[in-house]
Amino acid sequence: xxxxxxxxxxxxxxxxxxxxxxxxxxxxxxxxxxxxxxxxxxxxxxxxxxxxxxxxxxxxxxxxxxxxxxxxxxxxxxxxxxxxxxxxxxxxxxxxxxxxxxxxxxxxxxxxxxxxxxxxxxxxxxxxxxxxxxxxxxxxxxxxxxxxxxxxxxxxxxxxxxxxxxxxxxxxxxxxxxxxxxxxxxxxxxxxxxxxxxxxxxxxxxxxxxxxxxxxxxxxxxxxxxxxxxxxxxxxxxxxxxxxxxxxxxxxxxxxxxxxxxxxxxxxxxxxxxxxxxxxxxxxxxxxxxxxxxxxxxxxxxxxxxxxxxxxxxxxxxxxxxx
Amino acid sequence: xxxxxxxxxxxxxxxxxxxxxxxxxxxxxxxxxxxxxxxxxxxxxxxxxxxxxxxxxxxxxxxxxxxxxxxxxxxxxxxxxxxxxxxxxxxxxxxxxxxxxxxxxxxxxxxxxxxxxxxxxxxxxxxxxxxxxxxxxxxxxxxxxxxxxxxxxxxxxxxxxxxxxxxxxxxxxxxxxxxxxxxxxxxxxxxxxxxxxxxxxxxxxxxxxxxxxxxxxxxxxxxxxxxxxxxxxxxxxxxxxxxxxxxxxxxxxxxxxxxxxxxxxxxxxxxxxxxxxxxxxxxxxxxxxxxxxxxxxxxxxxxxxxxxxxxxxxxxxx
Numbered sequence: 001x002x003x004x005x006x007x008x009x010x011x012x013x014x015x016x017x018x019x020x021x022x023x024x025x026x027x028x029x030x031x032x033x034x035x036x037x038x039x040x041x042x043x044x045x046x047x048x049x050x051x052x053x054x055x056x057x058x059x060x061x062x063x064x065x066x067x068x069x070x071x072x073x074x075x076x077x078x079x080x081x082x083x084x085x086x087x088x089x090x091x092x093x094x095x096x097x098x099x100x101x102x103x104x105x106x107x108x109x110x111x112x113x114x115x116x117x118x119x120x121x122x123x124x125x126x127x128x129x130x131x132x133x134x135x136x137x138x139x140x141x142x143x144x145x146x147x148x149x150x151x152x153x154x155x156x157x158x159x160x161x162x163x164x165x166x167x168x169x170x171x172x173x174x175x176x177x178x179x180x181x182x183x184x185x186x187x188x189x190x191x192x193x194x195x196x197x198x199x200x201x202x203x204x205x206x207x208x209x210x211x212x213x214x215x216x217x218x219x220x221x222x223x224x225x226x227x228x229x230x231x232x233x234x235x236x237x238x239x240x241x242x243x244x245x246x247x248x249x250x251x252x253x254x255x256x257x258x259x260x261x262x263x264x265x266x267x268x269x270x271x272x273x274x275x276x277x278x279x280x281x282x283x284x285x286x287x288x289x290x291x292x293x294x295x296x297x298x299x300x301x302x303x304x305x306x307x308x309x310x311x312x313x314x315x316x317x318x319x320x321x322x323x
Numbered sequence: 324x325x326x327x328x329x330x331x332x333x334x335x336x337x338x339x340x341x342x343x344x345x346x347x348x349x350x351x352x353x354x355x356x357x358x359x360x361x362x363x364x365x366x367x368x369x370x371x372x373x374x375x376x377x378x379x380x381x382x383x384x385x386x387x388x389x390x391x392x393x394x395x396x397x398x399x400x401x402x403x404x405x406x407x408x409x410x411x412x413x414x415x416x417x418x419x420x421x422x423x424x425x426x427x428x429x430x431x432x433x434x435x436x437x438x439x440x441x442x443x444x445x446x447x448x449x450x451x452x453x454x455x456x457x458x459x460x461x462x463x464x465x466x467x468x469x470x471x472x473x474x475x476x477x478x479x480x481x482x483x484x485x486x487x488x489x490x491x492x493x494x495x496x497x498x499x500x501x502x503x504x505x506x507x508x509x510x511x512x513x514x515x516x517x518x519x520x521x522x523x524x525x526x527x528x529x530x531x532x533x534x535x536x537x538x539x540x541x542x543x544x545x546x547x548x549x550x551x552x553x554x555x556x557x558x559x560x561x562x563x564x565x566x567x568x569x570x571x572x573x574x575x576x577x578x579x580x581x582x583x584x585x586x587x588x589x590x591x592x593x594x595x596x597x598x599x600x601x602x603x604x605x606x607x608x609x610x611x612x613x614x615x616x617x618x619x620x621x622x623x624x625x626x627x628x629x630x631x632x633x634x635x636x637x638x639x640x641x
Binding site: 011014015018019022026136137139140141142144145148149151156163255259260262263266267278281282284289296297300301 | 359467470471474475476478479482483486487490491569573576577580581582583596600603604608611612615618619622623625626627630
């Protein structure tokens with residue numbers, strides 16, 4: 001077990017080092033920071049002085065080392081555009097993205113699990129077939145198109161919900177939440193729905209496949225023979241055995257959702273980290289781009305590693321057999 | 324008189340053309356019996372045909388600025404009040420015909436999709452073959468690179484590569500280079516999938532007797548890999564390629580929608596949606612709606628074909 005832990009952690013650290021190398025390379029590729037920070041009248045001496053102060057005259061590997069150790073301490077420098085601390089800017093936007101992702105995940109579970117069960121136990125009926133068919137479409141629809149469609153129907157034509165922004169927010173400590181006000185709750189429905197659509201179909205397909213597998217097993221046959229009502233068999237006994245993979249997949253997908261939320265945030269002008277990143281891309285604000293990449297990759301890698309380790313703790317067969 | 328033995332009649336082996344073989348195959352049978360696969364193939368065929376006939380079919384060349392008439396701006400579709408021929412689906416704010424824009428845009432989307440699938444396929448298959456055949460450090464390095472790429476969300480990689488590369492392009496290359504950058508940005512991620520599939524299969528194949536035998540007669544490694552092992556690894560590659568084609572179109576559309584993809588003067592479907600999105604609240608919903616529908620039709624058709632192909636080629640499901 002200890003060997004497995006060390007191996008997984010080493011793997012995660014290797015990935016994070018590679019990601020920070022990519023982030024570091026963006027700095028090198030996109031222009032000379034000295035030219036970006038000084039105006040055109042600056043003398044050669046001023047340039048050299050700044051170059052020296054930023055550590056840009058050091059060897060490449062030393063610069064990379066400095067970048068990594070600063071990043072590990074949360075210091076990603078200041079934004080080129082508005083001269084604020086990058087980490088602070090991202091932290092300020094984090095609650096918006098996080099709430100969006102959590103609500104989307106909840107929607108996907110609440111909608112996806114029953115749909116998966118129904119398509120598995122009522123396989124031949126027209127509504128199960130229809131759900132199966134829609135799920136292919138659900139996987140294929142681009143999430144920004146779904147978002148635009150929702151805005152068009154529910155905001156422009158029906159006028160039920162706001163099309164952009166977060167509504168009113170309440171501050172609890174440093175966390176600003178939109179879930180406690182009416183306008184905040186109304187605002188989160190459409191973006192969360194459009195973010196969760198893909199996820200719903202994933203959950204549904206997974207639950208369906210697992211249910212079909214479990215329903216074939218002996219203990220279900222035995223329960224049937226004992227005369228336990230079908231409802232109890234399906235929901236109490238069979239479904240319970242399907243939930244573990246669903247939980248795992250959901251946990252692993254959260255990292256992906258945080259990254260993918262940037263598309264949804266752009267459509268709905270949702271003031272989260274993703275929108276900040278897209279704006280930074282437009283203005284080539286490299287420190288924000290690099291910091292966002294590192295932070296999202298960190299969340300992604302941490303979640304995956306945690307899930308793997310938890311799995312190995314539950315299922316000892318996995319400890320030896322790592323690819 | 325000596326008997327001349329009558330020549331034995333040569334039994335002509337029944338040769339069947341490739342065409343006959345194809346129409347007799349399991350694959351074709353499975354295709355014929357799947358309504359959704361047939362439907363998807365017909366729709367996809369029509370979409371591709373229309374896109375490649377765009378110069379003939381479309382009433383207007385959307386790139387020709389002289390053809391734009393501003394007094395025809397923001398016309399609604401023809402079946403609504405105020406709509407007029409030949410602008411069947413209406414016009415955008417510059418008087419550009421929506422239908423023509425869609426046809427040309429689909430062409431760009433399909434082109435980028437195909438190109439990125441080809442690039443990632445070639446790179447992935449070669450990497451997978453090499454890694455699986457030689458093993459050792461080559462295998463380790465290639466697969467580690469793949470692992471790292473897959474542990475970063477795809478959309479981030481694509482956005483970063485495409486925006487950074489565009490910033491680095493010299494201005495005179497920017498027009499022509501963007502499509503190439505997009506193709507590479509998408510391929511950078513998707514080659515890993517082919518590489519993994521081919522590697523796993525190669526590792527199985529290289530231990531088989533026909534490979535050993537062919538090695539004994541001195542077949543060079545390159546020929547062994549490309550002529551003997553490669554054909555036996557291709558089935559899962561086809562499935563992955565179809566599904567990746569849909570994914571590539573989606574990513575390109577997303578990048579263009581976010582503003583790091585195709586520019587407005589060479590719009591793909593994603594760019595058209597990005598531009599149309601700005602007029603969502605002005606009541607001109609058709610500018611954004613029709614390109615969106617076309618994008619959905621295209622991706623849904625490709626994915627349904629891919630889904631069918633995966634099931635049809637899966638020996639476990641036969």
